[in-house]
Amino acid sequence: MTDEPLLRVSALSKFYGSRVGCDNVSxxxxxxxxxxxxxxxxxxxxxxxxxxxxxLLPSSGTASYRMRDGQFRExxxxxxxxxxxxxRTDWGFVHQNPADGLRMTVSAGANxxxxxxxxxxxxxxxxxxxxxxxxxxVEIEQDRIDDEPRAFSGGMRxxxxxxxxxxxxxxxxxxxxxxxxxxVSVQARLLDLLRGLVTDLGLAAIVVTHDLAVARLLSQRMxxxxxxxxxxxxxxxxxxxxxxxxxxxxxxSSILQV
Amino acid sequence: MTDIATYNFAYLDExxxxxxxxxxxxGIAIPxxxxxxxxxxxxxxxxxxxxxxxVTASIIGPDDVxxxxxxxxxxxxxxVSIRAFFKKVAxxxxxxxxxxxxxxxxxxxxxxxPLTAGQVLVYQxxxxxxxxxxxPRETETRKMHALEEYGLMHVKLYEDIAKHGRIATTYAxxxxxxxxxxxxxxxxxxFDNPKMHRSPALQxxxxxxxxxxxxxxxxxxxxxLDFEDHPFEVQTFDQPCALCAAENVYLDxxxxxxxxGHMFVCSDTxxxxxxxxxxxxxxxxxxxxxxxxxxxxxx
Numbered sequence: 137m138t139d140e141p142l143l144r145v146s147a148l149s150k151f152y153g154s155r156v157g158c159d160n161v162s163x164x165x166x167x168x169x170x171x172x173x174x175x176x177x178x179x180x181x182x183x184x185x186x187x188x189x190x191x192l193l194p195s196s197g198t199a200s201y202r203m204r205d206g207q208f209r210e211x212x213x214x215x216x217x218x219x220x221x222x223x224r225t226d227w228g229f230v231h232q233n234p235a236d237g238l239r240m241t242v243s244a245g246a247n248x249x250x251x252x253x254x255x256x257x258x259x260x261x262x263x264x265x266x267x268x269x270x271x272x273x274v275e276i277e278q279d280r281i282d283d284e285p286r287a288f289s290g291g292m293r294x295x296x297x298x299x300x301x302x303x304x305x306x307x308x309x310x311x312x313x314x315x316x317x318x319x320v321s322v323q324a325r326l327l328d329l330l331r332g333l334v335t336d337l338g339l340a341a342i343v344v345t346h347d348l349a350v351a352r353l354l355s356q357r358m359x360x361x362x363x364x365x366x367x368x369x370x371x372x373x374x375x376x377x378x379x380x381x382x383x384x385x386x387x388x389s390s391i392l393q394v
Numbered sequence: 395m396t397d398i399a400t401y402n403f404a405y406l407d408e409x410x411x412x413x414x415x416x417x418x419x420x421g422i423a424i425p426x427x428x429x430x431x432x433x434x435x436x437x438x439x440x441x442x443x444x445x446x447x448x449v450t451a452s453i454i455g456p457d458d459v460x461x462x463x464x465x466x467x468x469x470x471x472x473x474v475s476i477r478a479f480f481k482k483v484a485x486x487x488x489x490x491x492x493x494x495x496x497x498x499x500x501x502x503x504x505x506x507x508p509l510t511a512g513q514v515l516v517y518q519x520x521x522x523x524x525x526x527x528x529x530p531r532e533t534e535t536r537k538m539h540a541l542e543e544y545g546l547m548h549v550k551l552y553e554d555i556a557k558h559g560r561i562a563t564t565y566a567x568x569x570x571x572x573x574x575x576x577x578x579x580x581x582x583x584x585f586d587n588p589k590m591h592r593s594p595a596l597q598x599x600x601x602x603x604x605x606x607x608x609x610x611x612x613x614x615x616x617x618x619l620d621f622e623d624h625p626f627e628v629q630t631f632d633q634p635c636a637l638c639a640a641e642n643v644y645l646d647x648x649x650x651x652x653x654x655g656h657m658f659v660c661s662d663t664x665x666x667x668x669x670x671x672x673x674x675x676x677x678x679x680x681x682x683x684x685x686x687x688x689x690x691x692x693x
Contacts, residue, residue, distance in 0.1 A: 216541070242549055242550075243556055
């Protein structure tokens with residue numbers, strides 16, 4: 137652990153006209169830390185995630201990222217070329233719907249290899265070997281490497297998307313409802329896998345979810361959002377076991393007990 | 395031809411030609427970059443070479459000698475029609491002789507006879523965007539060109555090797571021009587790609603329907619994309635041309651009957667005829683004497 141954060145976010149706001157997307161969000165993210173952003177639909181979590189990953193530009197506020205050379209760069213002042221380069225090397229983005237994050241008409245191997253080729257890898261054998269390795273790490277059988285993701289189940293697609301994002305060894309991964317739309321047993325396997333990968337690779341991650349169980353399993357720290365504002369933040373266990381804000385109390389007590 | 399006066403020289407009006415020349419100059423200044431231009435309606439359907447015809451019309455002068463080929467042949471409908479078109483609207487000399495032409499408009503081939511400095515090769519291009527079938531959004535592909543993000547192009551080649559064990563793309567094989575822009579060389583066979591590299595002739599590409607012009611200036615690096623362990627290679631043929639016995643040329647398969655009979659002949663008809671005049675004979679060459687190639691002078 138270094139003594140400097142990986143990402144510094146300060147007073148980030150995004151307005152859609154007079155409507156609030158997210159308002160005055162500030163936090164630091166440390167290397168290897170998983171931060172969960174929870175809240176109900178429309179609370180601004182996805183807007184926040186899109187702003188942080190530079191897919192959206194915020195209305196005001198700053199976010200600086202510590203590059204591999206140790207220098208902080210302000211994300212919204214980088215050129216588009218630099219941002220896109222960051223996106224496909226040092227960052228990952230796992231979409232809720234795998235079809236948004238994968239190329240559905242090219243094979244699984246090419247999906248994993250695309251980032252390698254994008255950063256200049258030009259050796260077919262090595263790219264393929266890396267793809268095989270990553271498929272096995274996300275528990276996809278080797279003989280599926282030349283199949284298109286269209287032929288994959290929902291859970292496999294999501295695991296493929298994760299492999300595709302992690303192949304360049306990113307330091308920060310954004311995840312938008314990574315287990316959304318999967319049935320519970322598949323969710324459990326995926327969470328197990330994600331937890332393992334995050335620990336093994338020392339990834340920092342920002343996970344947006346409305347599922348408190350996912351937040352509890354994956355994250356060390358969490359932020360609760362409502363109407364675009366952060367109503368409570370703290371260690372995940374503390375927030376879930378001892379919620380202070382009335383809204384968090386409501387959220388925690390709304391979990392269905394089986 | 396008496397009705398030349400009823401057309402502006404080379405069919406297009408002068409303002410249009412200026413506009414197209416500007417696009418061509420910009421294309422030459424940025425090799426491989428697709429320059430948008432205001433493509434005009436031409437008296438022929440899209441897909442028949444409207445882009446190439448507009449480029450030719452903008453650069454042709456009364457002293458030029460025009461050759462038009464279609465899949466290498468001077469005598470197919472498209473080639474004959476376009477040649478006749480310029481004979482009529484520009485009253486220029488036309489030829490089938492590669493070496494004697496100053497402008498060669500081509501569909502899908504580069505002549506076998508090496509081009510020389512001062513010649514202009516005009517390609518008819520159906521789809522100028524090499525990334526089109528990988529990324530359908532034009533806004534995105536233009537951004538990818540601008541930021542030099544070409545990883546996706548290799549994804550296509552990766553897919554080829556994964557599916558077929560080798561790079562199976564045989565035409566419209568993507569090239570990188572002068573180390574910068576990835577370009578579609580139009581649907582020429584990849585056999586012709588090496589001829590584009592450091593060619594002394596100016597190469598202009600016109601896509602009428604897609605409204606794009608791009609160019610490769612003389613002596614420009616044109617490198618076919620590949621993998622280190624799967625290098626670029628051209629097609630090879632295991633038999634020579636059946637008519638002129640030429641080797642190391644691009645051959646077309648011609649079906650002779652409905653019992654499976656076929657032969658391979660030069661796709662470049664001018665090259666084949668010249669060789670036969672020189673006395674080269676393939677195993678299926680007829681005994682009859684060939685009519686010599688004609689240069690039709692301007693009238």
